[in-house]
Amino acid sequence: MKTLSRLLRSPEAVAGFALLAGMAAMALLAPLLFPADPLAIAGPPLTPPFETWQHVFGTDRLGRDVLAGLFHGARTSLAVGLAAAAAAIVAGSLIGTAAGFAGGLADEALMRVTDAFQTVPAFLLALAFVSVAGPSLTTVVAAIALGAWTGPARIARAEILSLRERDFVAGARVVGMHPVEIALREVLPNALPPVLALSSVIVAGAVLIEASLSFLGLGDPNRVTWGGMIAEGRTVLRSAPFLSIIPGIALVLTVLGVYLAGEGVVEASAARRSFA
């Protein structure tokens, strides 16, 4: 409760959560407010924004409604961002925990694999994976997670290494708990907070990589994406720059919301810890 009230006192954190709530509302309300297929033609092509009530943000080259695209694009962006970050954090913490507990050769091997993944630029890795596996929502999520799990893995391992020498772990061993049970029930929950502190950066990175992939035409072709809308608008950048600019603003606001909210949570919980 204290953390929550501290959170509400920081204007940055409040702004961040408001932005995220707005984006989440857009994503959830998209099928209710715009039940028609957002990829279908809705009106005359290249209607400028703020001209008719029917198409407040105008229409694109093919006559598709930009506002409907924004709402449906929020679904894709948030879904991919959250799913990829969740996959990366779960996989990373498990691998890091395994490395930290196993020690020796297994630890060394896992850490060299982590090094290798960190040496290849995450975006190139995602590009290669999607180009081989074919663009779909699941492959995009997997491709992004593939480049993002190393951070959580390293932090989880470092936490495990310091935690496993503590008394409560020795106690669990003495009462005869199975090593896997100790790892998952005693140590991992204590190692998680620092890993979760990374989550806002990972979600933001995932949203940005998804946008870049779909900008290059490697997003799921059956879904509206903000990156895809920006790429679409690029063909008429001279005559109708709004088509690229509007979805980009949505993208910036989403990522900014994630950063601000994440920073707010970390600061509020750090303050709680220092007072305790």
Place this chain on the structure above:
Amino acid sequence: MIRIRTLILRRLVGAIPVLAIVSVGGFFLLEAAPGDAVDAYVAGIGGDAQMIDELRQAWGLDRSAAARLGFYLWSLAHLDLGQSVTFSRPVLDVVLERLPNTLLLMGSATALSFSVGSLLGLFAGSRPGNFRDRFLSIGSLALYAVPGFWLGLVLTVIFAVQLRWLPVSGIETIASGKQGVERGLDVARHLVLPVASLGFIYLALYLRVMRAGMAEAWRMDFVLAARARGVPRRRSAVRHVARNALLPLVTMLGLQSAAMLGGSVVIESLFSVPGLGRLAQEAVSARDTPLLLGIILTSAVMVILINLVVDCLYALLDPRVGASEASA
């Protein structure tokens, strides 16, 4: 100097297993791709069944997966990255041809983000918590939330389409016949927008690291001592606090190299800069997996080398680094 030589040696030895893992991973990526190199080759120029069989034999594609992996790693050890399907030339030649443009782009973008970022970080960190600091901190966060390709498009609309100050794409004016300094200026004009779109985003990172380092350094004993001696706040901000905060920024240089290489894929594609990143995008759209793999391996080598240089720089700046390793 023994200290630095030991450091280089250790890093190079450590790079071998990492590169081996990247290579094996890349091999499986090649295997997972639909069709093999011969299919892609024949799709481009045509050929009958007999020719396909002969090519498979010549390229060793008729053997088992383990034998192919061995053959692949053996060729890599001889710096043979295979044949590019779209260019019908060795992958290494194509990659090396494009590398200088990417290095130029990345170098300029890094210089921009490092210099402007650390300067703004100095402003923000000289009085942590005041209005200027809060403004710069939130502004940098907002900047960091901007996707590079979108910033590039917005800058294009303003400076190339509306104001017509700068060219929209390419690395130089085609067939301009310019030489020497004039050609250099032409390339510089073409690089302004790509460098700005790539560099401005990472600027935020340097700003934040600098600011955080300074905020911490203000509480250190020697800074308090200097202030107590009567050293003016402004002077100790630069001479004591900022100098201490600069060291972590050098580490960021290495850490950011992989991210910037990834970012250059989109930026080079957007501005048609003929570099490694645009080559990656071309390889993807032409389904040229050997070329894509070659680019990934080259990027990994580049990231390792950049980090090596940064580590040496760090060791030169901070005599404590590597001292224990050399004496051990």
